[in-house]
Amino acid sequence: MYATEQASDDLCPPPLTPGAARLLEVASGLFYEQGIHAIGVDTIAEESGVTKRTLYDRFGSKDGLVIAYLQARHAQWWDRLLERLEVADRPRALAVFDAYAADELSSHRGCAFWNAAGELPVNHPAHRVVRAHKHAVRRLLGELIRADAVTEEDRTSVEATADHLFLLLEGAIVQRGLAGDITPVLRARAIAEGLLT
Template identity: 65%
Template sequence: MPTLTPGARRILQVASELFYRRGIHAVGVDTIAAESGLTKRTLYDRFGSKEKLVTVYLQARHEAWWARLEQRIAEARAPRVLAVFDAYLGDPLATDRGCAFLNAAGELPVGHPAHRVVRAHKQAVRRRLAELLQGEVDDPDATADHLFLLLEGGVAHRGVDRHDHLLSAARTMAERLVGAAAQDGPPVAPVDGGADSRWKTQAP
């Protein structure tokens, strides 16, 4: 993310709160300028467009969340892959609005630059799961697919019922799955996503 001036940081802070709380389409540049105490001209001078501001918002959120994830992983005991679930469960930015990236994906067209940030974020999470499973299970890639689906289901549902109980249940299921796979149990069947399964490795 580029270095921001104090004014740009203020705009980004306000825009981030508004985009997350109200939705990207519901918040215009007039509202962002008014809430930040700056002018629309300053906003456009610093970011060029609302499209760019949305992109920077999601990139900044990804970087902040990823730093917390890596800290949890560094402090975690085996199996460290569960730290990814713990990062979501302990996310200080998460509220009853659910996952900012899933929310953005529901609002933005596929061709929007910020949609590529969402896609890259989800790809990175899935890759990190596979990396953390290396040496723990026979087929890290297939197991990562299953854990990713458990994780995403729990995260998505938190935005629906405003509660973490299904995300916690997903963590428990993930722990059992990893434990079974690590004990030479039946091989974990790969998730067959057809042509769309390429999303895991394609560049955003």
């Protein structure tokens, strides 16, 4: 089947203690909402009802927490996407667009992965997670298109179609962040639907 198993360690979060779980949840909200550099470790610890010492004992550094934040974001998103695909009509590639359209949480501040990549230096380990996440989405798109292809012609153009849909999807995601609503995603979905039928 398609990529249910994780592509690499870059996307696998470690198991968490209760305090660590709270830290991660709070940090995820604050990082996404305000930006990573804009939030200090003191704030995260305080809002979590946990001491800064615990933060450093669990995650080693702020960077460690950032990595965990992105990994968790991917895992959560990926799980919901796979659930959706289980019950999706063909062509299932459209369900990926639907998933982004249904993700109300991310509509007002855009894509957590793009935001992180944009504000962190290129050699920051978080970049690996972002790359792995985007690669997983692109790969899934290709696999879905291939599996749901009906005509022989469809089967020969799988990769080109996947590239096209992926560009549309990514364009829609960033525009959604600026527009503040999901209309770009719906527009991209409509175009994608036209391409697949």
